Amino acid sequence: xxxxxxxxxxxxxxxxxxxxxxxxxxxxxxxxxxxxxxxxxxxxxxxxxxxxxxxxxxxxxxxxxxxxxxxxxxxxxxxxxxxxxxxxxxxxxxxxxxxxxxxxxxxxxxxxxxxxxxxxxxxxxxxxxxxxxxxxxxxxxxxxxxxxxxxxxxxxxxxxxxxxxxxxxxxxxxxxxxxxxxxxxxxxxxxxxxxxxxxxxxxxxxxxxxxxxxxxxxxxxxxxxxxxxxxxxxx
Numbered sequence: 001x002x003x004x005x006x007x008x009x010x011x012x013x014x015x016x017x018x019x020x021x022x023x024x025x026x027x028x029x030x031x032x033x034x035x036x037x038x039x040x041x042x043x044x045x046x047x048x049x050x051x052x053x054x055x056x057x058x059x060x061x062x063x064x065x066x067x068x069x070x071x072x073x074x075x076x077x078x079x080x081x082x083x084x085x086x087x088x089x090x091x092x093x094x095x096x097x098x099x100x101x102x103x104x105x106x107x108x109x110x111x112x113x114x115x116x117x118x119x120x121x122x123x124x125x126x127x128x129x130x131x132x133x134x135x136x137x138x139x140x141x142x143x144x145x146x147x148x149x150x151x152x153x154x155x156x157x158x159x160x161x162x163x164x165x166x167x168x169x170x171x172x173x174x175x176x177x178x179x180x181x182x183x184x185x186x187x188x189x190x191x192x193x194x195x196x197x198x199x200x201x202x203x204x205x206x207x208x209x210x211x212x213x214x215x216x217x218x219x220x221x222x223x224x225x226x227x228x229x230x231x232x233x234x235x
Contacts, residue, residue, distance in 0.1 A: 009039045012046045013101045021052040021066055021081070037075055047077045047100050051093065056083035118198065119146040122160050125193050126206065129186045130164065130175070137174045141167050159203045160194070165211050172208050183208065 009015055017032060036048060050070045055063055063081060070079050078096060082089035123144045130142060148161040164183075166172055176183050183206055191204040 016049045052081045
């Protein structure tokens, strides 16, 4: 997974590091900064931005030292404070992106909205609901894969069978919940959103499986390459 990240960094026109300005600079930040610096030393030409989000929750005397800290790294071309919730600085950020990235020929037909298959979005939506409800207990240790996708045109129905994979047996009850309440909530919320997106009734069947250290199993990852969405702290 990290190979894809490094490849993207080397090919990008702009690399934007999104930072929660209310959180202390930690090991995760150090890791990303070191990776970006390595790309710089290897000759990557991308412009590098730091986007400091949630400035609406900070007083100015707390924001200025954060800006100085990132400035002193000598790595970033621009440091952009914003508040996504309040909209502060967002227009400026958009303008900076358009000024930085040169116009080019379209890479895809104008009628295409995405290059991803519907299976990908189904897994992503389940993943989103899963993270919303279990992030405190299961941060970044879960994968979601769509195993089967069946369309019944006469009934205007899509049947989706998906598997949620965790790393330990102790994590499985967290997702299932007491009397199945949690997995039912995740499934209901995902199903309703999928019906809106797909414009069809959806039957969503979720199962939970355990695979110890799945993130380090290359054969397991390879078999899921075309059908999974991953929650990983390394991404």
